[in-house]
Amino acid sequence: MSAPLLxxxxxxxxxxxxxxxxGVDLAVGQGDSLVLIGTSGSGKTLILKxxxxxxxxxxxxxxxxxxxxxxxxxxxRKDFIDHFGMTFQKSGLFDSQPVWENVAFQILQEGTMGxxxxxxxxxxxxxxxxxxAATADLYPAELSGGMQKRVGLARAIANDPDVLFLDExxxxxxxxxxxxxxxxxxxxxxxxxxxxxxxxxxxSSLKVISTRVAMVHEGRIIWDGATADxxxxxxxxxxxFVHSRAEGPIEMAVQAV
Numbered sequence: 001m002s003a004p005l006l007x008x009x010x011x012x013x014x015x016x017x018x019x020x021x022x023g024v025d026l027a028v029g030q031g032d033s034l035v036l037i038g039t040s041g042s043g044k045t046l047i048l049k050x051x052x053x054x055x056x057x058x059x060x061x062x063x064x065x066x067x068x069x070x071x072x073x074x075x076x077r078k079d080f081i082d083h084f085g086m087t088f089q090k091s092g093l094f095d096s097q098p099v100w101e102n103v104a105f106q107i108l109q110e111g112t113m114g115x116x117x118x119x120x121x122x123x124x125x126x127x128x129x130x131x132x133a134a135t136a137d138l139y140p141a142e143l144s145g146g147m148q149k150r151v152g153l154a155r156a157i158a159n160d161p162d163v164l165f166l167d168e169x170x171x172x173x174x175x176x177x178x179x180x181x182x183x184x185x186x187x188x189x190x191x192x193x194x195x196x197x198x199x200x201x202x203x204s205s206l207k208v209i210s211t212r213v214a215m216v217h218e219g220r221i222i223w224d225g226a227t228a229d230x231x232x233x234x235x236x237x238x239x240x241f242v243h244s245r246a247e248g249p250i251e252m253a254v255q256a257v
Contacts, residue, residue, distance in 0.1 A: 003066050005030045005163070005195055006051065011060035012219075013043075013050060020046055021057065022219035028197060033189070035198045035206050035227070037241060038216035039250060044199045045089070047216070048165045052084060053077070085156035085194075086165040091148040093140040093155075099126070100136035103155045125154040128191075129184055146177040150184065157188055164189065166198040170205050182208045203242055206230070215241065217250075 004027035013021040021043050028034055036044045050057040053069060062069045064080060072080055093102050103122035107113060113121070123133045129150040140148060149169060156164060169185060170178040182205050189196050200206055206213065206227065213230045215223040215238045223238045231242055240248030 004028055004063075005032075005065060006197075007061075007063040007066075008047070008051070009061045009063075011047070011050060011062060012058045013046060013055065014058055020219055021050070023060070024216075024220055026214060026221055026224070028195060031193070031195055032212060033196045033198075033210045034212045034214060035200055035210035036214050036216055037200065037206065037230075039241065042216045043219045044216050045167055048086070048167065048197065048199070052081070052086065052165070082159055083162045084165065085159065085161035085163070087149075087152040087156045087167060087169055089168045089171060091140070091152040093148060093151060095140050097139075098136065099138050099140070099143070099151050102140065102151060103136075103158055105155060106159060121158065122154070125158050126151070128157065128188060129154045130180075145172055146181065149173065149177075149181055153181075153184065153188065157192065160192060162192075162194055164192075164194045164196045166196065166200075166209075168199055168201065170200065170202055175204075178202065178205060185209050203244075 006028040008024050008026040011021055011024040012019070024043070024047055026047070036047065038044050046055065049055040051062055051069070069080065094105070100119045100122035101108065103125050104118040107118050107121065108115070119136065123136050126133070126135055131147065131150055131154070135147070140151070143151065153169070156166070166185065170181050173181060186209065196209070198209055210227045213225060213227050214221050215235070217237050223233055223235045225233065230238065233239060237249050240250050
């Protein structure tokens with residue numbers, strides 16, 4: 001059996017008295033389509049940020065291709081980052097920059113190609129997510145929510161990454177646009193042959209874009225299995241979440257009005 005592409009062992013992260021990650025164990029294999037589920041604040045996005053090094057973890061190990069990500073040299077870290085593409089919950093686009101500069105942001109920052117060539121690449125990536133070339137010169141404020149999600153996906157695939165992190169890729173979209181984005185994700189991932197780790201609260205999307213699900217609860221993974229098994233997991237926490245039940249072991253704070 002081959003070693004995991006990504007492997008987290010005992011990963012913790014605290015912010016003062018808030019113990020956000022309490023010992024995350026997770027292995028992601030090459031070609032996996034994994035979705036992380038869990039309530040708001042359970043640590044899903046934080047896991048991705050720790051893997052990327054955007055937020056340093058406190059303890060435990062994070063391995064990429066068997067190597068500890070905290071021990072990379074500057075050159076090795078750049079190479080590591082080049083393997084990844086990421087979308088953010090609210091698209092994360094820069095309002096002051098036209099769409100094409102948003103898509104080619106990393107390339108422009110690195111100075112690996114001229115602006116004209118970078119714009120051409122951005123137009124190609126926009127086409128890959130179903131957006132016309134004219135979109136390149138618009139600004140994010142001129143786009144619908146669905147178009148912003150597509151631009152975010154185009155930026156994530158700008159460097160043809162091996163690994164995609166998709167943080168709530170369909171949040172806030174209507175059911176039709178949700179289906180369109182899900183189909184785009186499948187198409188893009190299929191063409192790239194990428195490993196995908198997604199975060200979603202949309203159970204219909206989960207069934208489309210994943211083959212495996214991991215439930216994050218109170219800062220750790222409490223269940224990990226096939227997507228086909230998640231609705232009959234046998235775990236009361238997972239069961240409550242996937243069936244959207246108000247009553248169960250997950251206690252949500254509700255403030256009286």
